[in-house]
Amino acid sequence: MKKKLKLLATGDVCKYLNVSQPRLYSLVKNYKIPYYKTSGGMIFEKEVLDDFQKSRQAKLKHRQKK
Incomplete structure (x- = not known):
């Protein structure tokens, strides 16, 4: 059975990750999010x-432990 992909647009991703649009673009530019x-x-x-x-x-969590 094929797995159905759930795709999100830029605005939805910003809300989902709780980041601003410039921050999202920065993450994309730095190859953090495909x-x-x-x-x-x-x-x-x-x-x-x-x-x-x-x-x-x-x-x-790792940073907070230090």
Whole structure:
């Protein structure tokens, strides 16, 4: 059975990750978050964003322990 991809637009990603649009563009520019380029802009896979969010939270927890 094929897995259906959940895709999000830029504005939805900003809300989902609780980041500003310039911050999102910075993350994309620095190759932190992969995306697909379309004629209308960028779209992102929700599963990839979930993985990014988990790794970001793990890094924050690691920094707090120091």
